Amino acid sequence: MPESRASRPAEARGGRPRRRGTQPKVVALGGGMGLSASLAALRRITGDLTAVVTVADDGGSSGRLRDELGVLPPGDLRKALAALCGDDDWGQTWSRVIQHRFHSQGDLHDHAVGNLLIVALWEQLGDHVQALDLVGKLLGAHGRVLPMSAVPLELQALVKGHDPDRPEEVDTVRGQATVALTPGEVQSVHLVPHDPPAVPEAVAAVRDADWVVLGPGSWFSSVIPHLLVPELLDALTETKARRVLSLNLAPQPGETEGFSPQRHLEVLGRHAPKLALDVVLADEAAVPDRDVLTEAAKRLGAAVELAPVARTDGTPRHDPELLAAAYDRIFRMHGRIGPWR
Numbered sequence: 574m575p576e577s578r579a580s581r582p583a584e585a586r587g588g589r590p591r592r593r594g595t596q597p598k599v600v601a602l603g604g605g606m607g608l609s610a611s612l613a614a615l616r617r618i619t620g621d622l623t624a625v626v627t628v629a630d631d632g633g634s635s636g637r638l639r640d641e642l643g644v645l646p647p648g649d650l651r652k653a654l655a656a657l658c659g660d661d662d663w664g665q666t667w668s669r670v671i672q673h674r675f676h677s678q679g680d681l682h683d684h685a686v687g688n689l690l691i692v693a694l695w696e697q698l699g700d701h702v703q704a705l706d707l708v709g710k711l712l713g714a715h716g717r718v719l720p721m722s723a724v725p726l727e728l729q730a731l732v733k734g735h736d737p738d739r740p741e742e743v744d745t746v747r748g749q750a751t752v753a754l755t756p757g758e759v760q761s762v763h764l765v766p767h768d769p770p771a772v773p774e775a776v777a778a779v780r781d782a783d784w785v786v787l788g789p790g791s792w793f794s795s796v797i798p799h800l801l802v803p804e805l806l807d808a809l810t811e812t813k814a815r816r817v818l819s820l821n822l823a824p825q826p827g828e829t830e831g832f833s834p835q836r837h838l839e840v841l842g843r844h845a846p847k848l849a850l851d852v853v854l855a856d857e858a859a860v861p862d863r864d865v866l867t868e869a870a871k872r873l874g875a876a877v878e879l880a881p882v883a884r885t886d887g888t889p890r891h892d893p894e895l896l897a898a899a900y901d902r903i904f905r906m907h908g909r910i911g912p913w914r
Contacts (some may be wrong), residue, residue: 596619596620596621597619597621597783597784597904598619598621598623598778598781598782598783598784598814599615599619599621599622599623599782599783599784599785599786600622600623600624600625600778600779600782600784600785600786600814601615601622601623601624601625601785601786601787602624602625602626602721602785602786602787602796602799603624603626603627603787603788603789603790603795603796603799604626604627604630604649604652604790604791604794604795604796604798605649605652605790605791605794605795606652606790606890607788607789607790607791607795607796607821608624608626608649608652608653608656608790608795609652609653609655609656610656610789610890610891610893610896611786611788611789611819611891611896612624612653612656612657612716613656613893613896614891614893614894614896614897614899614900615716615786615897615900616656616657616659616715616716617893617894617897618897618900618901618904620715620716621716622657622715622716622717623716623717623718623719623775623778623782624653624656624657624716624717624718624719625719625720625721625772625775625778625779625799625805626649626650626653626718626719626720626721627649627721627726627794627795627798627799628645628646628649628650628720628721628722628724628725628726629646629725629726629727629728629749629764629794629798630646630648630649630749630750631646631727631728631748631749631750632748632749632750633648633683633750634648634674634683634684634685634688635647635648635649635688636750637684638684638688638689638692639725642692642696643725644692644695644725645695645701645720645723645724645725646725647687647688647691647692648685648688649795650691650705650718650720651671651672651685651687651688651691652672653718654671654687654705654708654709654712654714654718655668655671655672655687655712656668657709657712657714657715657716657718658712658713658714658715659713659715661713663713664712664713667711667712667713668712670686670687671685671686671687671690671708671712672685672686672687673685673686674686687708690708691704691705691708694707694708701720701723701772702719702772702774705717705718705719705720717778719772719774719775719778720772720775721771721772721775721798721799721802721805722769722770722771722772722802723770723772724766724769724770726764726765726766726769726798727747727748727749727764727765728747728748728749728752728762728763728764728793728794728798729745729746729747729748729752729762729763729764729765730745730746730752730755730759730760730761730762730763730793730828731743731744731745731746731759731760731761731762732744732745732746732752732755732756732757732758732759732760733757733758733760734756734757734758735755735756735757736757737756737757740757743760744757749794752793752794752828753791753793753794753825753827753828754826754827754828755827755828756827759793759828759829761840761843761844762793762794762797762798762801762844763801764798764801764802768803769802770802770804771802771803771804771805771808775805776804776805776807776808779805779808779809779812779814780808780811780812780814782812782814783814783815784814784815784816784817784904785809785812785814785815785816785817786816786817786819786900787799787816787817787818787819788818788819788820788821789819789820789821789822789891790821791825791828791829792821792825792828792829792832792837792840792841793828793829793840794828796841797840797841797844797845800841800844800845800848801844806845806848809845809848810845810847810848810849815851815852815907816848816849816850816851816852817850817851817852817853817854817900817903818838818841818850818852818853818854818873818875819854819855819896820834820837820853820854820855820856820859821837821859821889822856822859822882822883822889822890822891823859823889833861833862833865834855834859834860834861834866834869835862835865835866835868835869838853838866838869838870838872838873839869841873842872842873848873849873849874849875850870850873850874850875851874851875851876851907852875852876852877852878852903852907853866853870853873853875853876853877853878854878854880854882854899854900854903855877855878855879856879856880856881856882856883857879857880857881858881858883859883860879863877863879876907878899878902878903878906880895880898880899880902881895882895882896882899883895
């Protein structure tokens with residue numbers, strides 16, 4: 574059996590030596606609450622953190638702004654910025670402000686303050702990255718937030734049994750919000766346009782990273798879309814950074830209903846067969862068969878790390894302190910030389 578990438582020193586597989594006394598450069602990819610959980614953990618262990626966020630959302634406030642103004646959907650970008658806010662009064666106040674939604678009988682109903690702020694700065698500055706950097710500066714964000722593409726994307730899925738009356742037929746389901754809750758079994762997803770341009774700063778961050786973190790999050794609508802942007806996939810495949818995949822605590826109703834942990838790896842591998850991983854992180858309580866997961870991870874070149882990362886209230890949500898401890902242990906065990914802090 575071939576030696577896994579994660580079991581070899583970084584230098585042996587062409588990785589850059591760790592820099593003594595410095596913090597790791599970490600790039601986290603995803604969207605929605607899954608990416609927010611990862612960022613809330615990662616900001617506790619590194620000050621050199623970049624979030625690369627999917628831009629295919631078409632529901633809620635984001636969908637309305639996208640339809641009316643033709644802009645990128647700002648919602649997942651807003652959530653990432655909120656997750657990067659500090660735990661001091663300034664950070665927590667601004668986190669609540671940008672997450673605040675209006676409740677009214679008029680056009681402002683359900684719009685998030687942060688969505689309006691981000692879109693206003695896009696219109697003022699005419700530059701997605703500059704505007705997000707400015708919002709991050711205002712919030713005192715512990716990291717940078719970038720969109721994965723500079724054009725709004727449509728997510729489409731091939732779904733078997735989308736129509737309960739035709740359980741064996743495969744239909745095309747359009748839109749991230751619809752895909753996330755679709756009945757039936759998602760076979761694959763793709764983006765429209767099929768070869769969207771990546772944001773150059775996002776590509777550069779991945780290529781220059783020490784660690785790239787993918788997941789947790791909605792598998793087909795937040796995690797896999799990053800692998801469907803050609804320039805970003807090339808960067809993920811060619812980077813000398815180590816790559817950790819963080820699994821969800823439970824299948825998501827709709828798009829991954831009934832999925833085992835290893836099934837998540839299998840569908841990711843089908844969408845990006847050339848992408849190798851170093852570590853797969855999972856909560857032990859969410860893994861019914863460690864041996865089966867280990868074999869699935871080995872096919873992607875990865876080792877499995879099990880750690881308690883769930884909140885203790887019984888909900889399938891990650892605890893930021895526990896997840897931070899798990900990431901820190903992985904960074905120390907797989908390729909770290911000396912202290913970063």
